[in-house]
Amino acid sequence: MPSRPVVAVACSGGRDSVALLHATLAAGRELGMRVVALHVHHGLMAEADRWACEVEALCERWNADFACERLQGSPASGESIEAWARRERYRALARMARGAGASIVLLGHHLHDQAETVLLQALRGAGPAGLAAMPRVVERDGLTWARPWLARTGPEIASYAATLDVQPAIDPSNADPRFARSRLREHVMPALRAAFPEADVALAAVARRAGEARAVLDDVAAEDLRRIAAGEALPLAPWRALSIARRTNALRAWLAQVLDAPVPQTLVDRLLAETADDTTRRWLVGGDRVLRSWRGALALVALARACVTPAGARADGALSLLRCDRYMLDGWDGALEVFSTDGCGIAPHLLAHLVVRVRAGGEQFQLHPGGIARSLKKQYQALGIPAEGRDGPLLFDAAGALLFVPGLGVDARAWAPAGVPQWGLRWTSPAQAAKAQPV
Numbered sequence: 172m173p174s175r176p177v178v179a180v181a182c183s184g185g186r187d188s189v190a191l192l193h194a195t196l197a198a199g200r201e202l203g204m205r206v207v208a209l210h211v212h213h214g215l216m217a218e219a220d221r222w223a224c225e226v227e228a229l230c231e232r233w234n235a236d237f238a239c240e241r242l243q244g245s246p247a248s249g250e251s252i253e254a255w256a257r258r259e260r261y262r263a264l265a266r267m268a269r270g271a272g273a274s275i276v277l278l279g280h281h282l283h284d285q286a287e288t289v290l291l292q293a294l295r296g297a298g299p300a301g302l303a304a305m306p307r308v309v310e311r312d313g314l315t316w317a318r319p320w321l322a323r324t325g326p327e328i329a330s331y332a333a334t335l336d337v338q339p340a341i342d343p344s345n346a347d348p349r350f351a352r353s354r355l356r357e358h359v360m361p362a363l364r365a366a367f368p369e370a371d372v373a374l375a376a377v378a379r380r381a382g383e384a385r386a387v388l389d390d391v392a393a394e395d396l397r398r399i400a401a402g403e404a405l406p407l408a409p410w411r412a413l414s415i416a417r418r419t420n421a422l423r424a425w426l427a428q429v430l431d432a433p434v435p436q437t438l439v440d441r442l443l444a445e446t447a448d449d450t451t452r453r454w455l456v457g458g459d460r461v462l463r464s465w466r467g468a469l470a471l472v473a474l475a476r477a478c479v480t481p482a483g484a485r486a487d488g489a490l491s492l493l494r495c496d497r498y499m500l501d502g503w504d505g506a507l508e509v510f511s512t513d514g515c516g517i518a519p520h521l522l523a524h525l526v527v528r529v530r531a532g533g534e535q536f537q538l539h540p541g542g543i544a545r546s547l548k549k550q551y552q553a554l555g556i557p558a559e560g561r562d563g564p565l566l567f568d569a570a571g572a573l574l575f576v577p578g579l580g581v582d583a584r585a586w587a588p589a590g591v592p593q594w595g596l597r598w599t600s601p602a603q604a605a606k607a608q609p610v
C-alpha cells in the first residue's frame with residue numbers, strides 16, 4: 172500500500188499555530204494525509220519545557236504525530252540571539268520535516284504578522300527584498316514552506332481557536348518592549364488600524380508588489396553578473412561601467428552569493444565608495460572572512476583571525492613592523508608572523524623601515540654567517556623546500572638589501588648578534604594561517 176503523504180505543521184504552542192495544526196488535521200483526515208507537528212525547543216526561556224510538553228500532549232489528544240528538537244549552541248560573536256534563534260529554528264524544522272518524511276512545512280503567520288513585518292522592514296530602511304516580507308509559498312532546502320493563513324486576520328484565527336478548548340502558550344517576549352516588533356504590535360498597530368482600517372491589507376499588498384520588484388531586480392542582477400563574467404571574483408572594471416543603480420544591484424546580488432548570508436547595507440555602501448580604483452584593499456566581513464580587491468577584482472578570502480594590518484603598510488610596498496604580531500599584507504594570501512627569538516633573528520629597529528616586493532629574479536640569499544650568498548632557487552634546492560613553500564613576499568631594507576625570504580628565513584647577513592634582543596620572521600600560507608591560533 173503506498174504510504175500516505177505527510178504534511179508538517181510548525182507548532183510553537185501559540186494560538187495561531189495550534190489553530191493551524193487543528194485545521195490541518197481536519198483537512199488531512201479528509202484528504203488521507205498524515206500530519207506531524209514539529210516543535211522547536213529554543214532552550215532560552217524558563218517556560219520552554221512546559222510549551223514542548225503541552226504541544227506533545229495536544230498531539231496525543233488530537234492523534235497527531237509529534238517531533239521536537241532542542242536547539243544546541245549559541246550565537247556567533249556579533250550575532251543577535253533573535254537572529255540565531257530564527258536561523259536555527261528553521262534548520263531544526265527542516266531536519267525534523269525530512270526525518271518525518273514531509274516535503275511541506277506549514278507556518279502559522281497571518282495577515283497582521285505580514286503587515287508588521289513590512290513596517291519593521293520599512294523602519295530599517297529596507298529595499299524591495301526586505302519589503303517583500305514573508306512569501307506565501309517558497310521552496311528552500313528541498314522543502315516547500317507555506318503560510319496558508321497569510322491572508323487571514325488575527326481576530327479570524329482567534330475566533331477559530333476559541334472553539335478548540337485549548338489553552339495556547341503565551342510567549343511573554345511578545346510583549347517585551349525591548350523588541351521592536353512588540354512595540355509596534357502594542358502601540359503602533361492599534362493606532363494605525365484606528366486611523367486606517369485597511370492598513371494590514373495595504374501593507375500586505377506592499378509586500379506582494381515588492382516581491383515582484385525584487386524578482387525583476389534579481390533577473391537584472393543575474394544578467395549583469397553573467398555579462399561581466401562574475402563568479403567567485405567580481406571583475407571591477409566592467410562592473411564599474413554599469414549604471415550606479417545596476418552596479419549597486421549587481422554588487423548586492425554577488426555579495427549574497429559569496430557571503431551566503433544577509434548583506435548589510437553598510438557593506439554595500441562602503442564597497443561602492445571604496446572600489447573607485449584598483450588599489451588593493453580589504454573589508455572584514457565577519458568570522459575569518461575578508462573581502463579583498465586585488466588585481467582588478469573583488470573576491471572573498473579566508474585569513475587567520477589573528478592577522479592585523481600593519482599600520483605602516485603602503486601601496487608602494489613600504490612597511491613598518493613595530494611589534495610582535497601576525498600580519499596580513501595587502502595583495503598576499505597568507506600571514507607574516509613576527510616573534511621574539513634567541514637566535515637567527517633581526518634587530519627590531521630594522522623592521523621599522525621595510526620594503527615588500529615580489530621575487531623578481533636575481534636576488535641572492537645567504538643561509539649562514541660566513542657562507543656564500545646564492546640565488547633563491549639554489550638555496551631552496553639546498554634546503555629541499557618544495558615549490559608550494561616558496562610563494563610569499565620578500566622583505567628588503569630601505570637600501571634594498573634582502574632581509575627575509577619565505578621558506579628560507581632571515582638572511583644571515585642581517586642576523587642580530589647573539590644575546591641582543593631580536594625578532595624572527597615566518598611566512599605562513601593561507602592553509603597554515605587559517606589553522607593558526609590567535610596571538
Ligand SMILES: Nc1ncnc2c1ncn2[C@@H]1O[C@H](COP(=O)(O)OP(=O)(O)OP(=O)(O)O)[C@@H](O)[C@H]1O
Pocket residue numbers: 180181182183184185186187188189209210211212213260277278279280284342345
Ligand atoms: N518554537 C517553535 N516551534 C515550531 N514552530 C514555531 C516555533 N516558533 C515559531 N514557529 C512557527 O513560526 C510561526 C510564527 O512564529 P511567531 O514566533 O510569530 O509565532 P508565536 O507567537 O510563537 O506562535 P503562533 O504563531 O503559533 O501564535 C508560528 O506560527 C509557527 O508556525
